[in-house]
Amino acid sequence: MSWFLNIINDLVHLVYPNNCVLCQTNLQQSDVCICTSCEIQLPFTNYHLLKNNPVEKKLWGRVKLEEASSLFFFEKGMLVQQLISLLKYKKREDVGEKLGDIYGKQLLRDASEFLNVDYIVPVPLHLKKQRKRGYNQCDKFAEKLAEHLKKEVVSKNIVRNTNTKTQTGKNRINRWENVSEIFEVKKPEKFKNKHILIVDDVITTGATIEALALKILEIEGSKVSVLVMASAM
Numbered sequence: 676m677s678w679f680l681n682i683i684n685d686l687v688h689l690v691y692p693n694n695c696v697l698c699q700t701n702l703q704q705s706d707v708c709i710c711t712s713c714e715i716q717l718p719f720t721n722y723h724l725l726k727n728n729p730v731e732k733k734l735w736g737r738v739k740l741e742e743a744s745s746l747f748f749f750e751k752g753m754l755v756q757q758l759i760s761l762l763k764y765k766k767r768e769d770v771g772e773k774l775g776d777i778y779g780k781q782l783l784r785d786a787s788e789f790l791n792v793d794y795i796v797p798v799p800l801h802l803k804k805q806r807k808r809g810y811n812q813c814d815k816f817a818e819k820l821a822e823h824l825k826k827e828v829v830s831k832n833i834v835r836n837t838n839t840k841t842q843t844g845k846n847r848i849n850r851w852e853n854v855s856e857i858f859e860v861k862k863p864e865k866f867k868n869k870h871i872l873i874v875d876d877v878i879t880t881g882a883t884i885e886a887l888a889l890k891i892l893e894i895e896g897s898k899v900s901v902l903v904m905a906s907a908m
């Protein structure tokens with residue numbers, strides 16, 4: 676039955692593209708993607724205001740970060756999961772753009788430490804996966820954030836190597852064996868003495884972000900912060 680509902684959903688989107696992606700009501704002209712009444716129901720963490728927040732703690736002892744935060748709490752079956760799956764599997768890149776817009780405004784409003792970064796780097800996908808999906812779900816989020824923070828997005832300086840077993844393995848010791856081979860920095864000098872903001876969709880174990888951050892931190896004088904759309908605890 677769900678395939679049928681998906682088709683209906685796609686048709687509704689084709690006919691009424693200007694509806695809220697969550698409740699399907701008609702959007703006001705000033706609204707993009709999500710209507711105001713859905714937006715206020717979203718589970719904001721406000722972790723960017725909280726030192727030693729749970730996203731920072733998740734990576735403690737694994738990689739040294741300047742700042743880390745998440746826009747939303749991620750709960751299965753709830754609104755945020757709906758948003759993320761539209762973004763990743765339904766070609767709704769505009770959802771990422773909307774979330775970047777929301778978070779960019781919050782960070783500016785709160786004069787957040789995140790304003791001190793130099794570059795914004797979306798976690799790259801394996802080339803194969805990106806070809807299959809047609810886009811990297813973090814790109815629009817990164818671009819919109821960059822627009823608000825007046826920073827540059829650097830998405831072509833890091834390559835993600837073909838899938839390794841490390842990402843699916845739960846065993847942390849096995850994971851360490853290849854972790855440094857997952858990502859490759861093409862021009863390390865670009866990141867020398869720079870503060871890099873890594874952005875991703877959902878943080879769960881944090882293994883991917885940890886691997887990427889460790890790779891960047893091999894570069895002299897570099898610093899890393901992390902911002903994600905949603906955090907699963």
Ligand SMILES: [Zn+2]
Pocket residue numbers: 695696697698699700709710711712713714
């Ligand atoms: Zn709505």
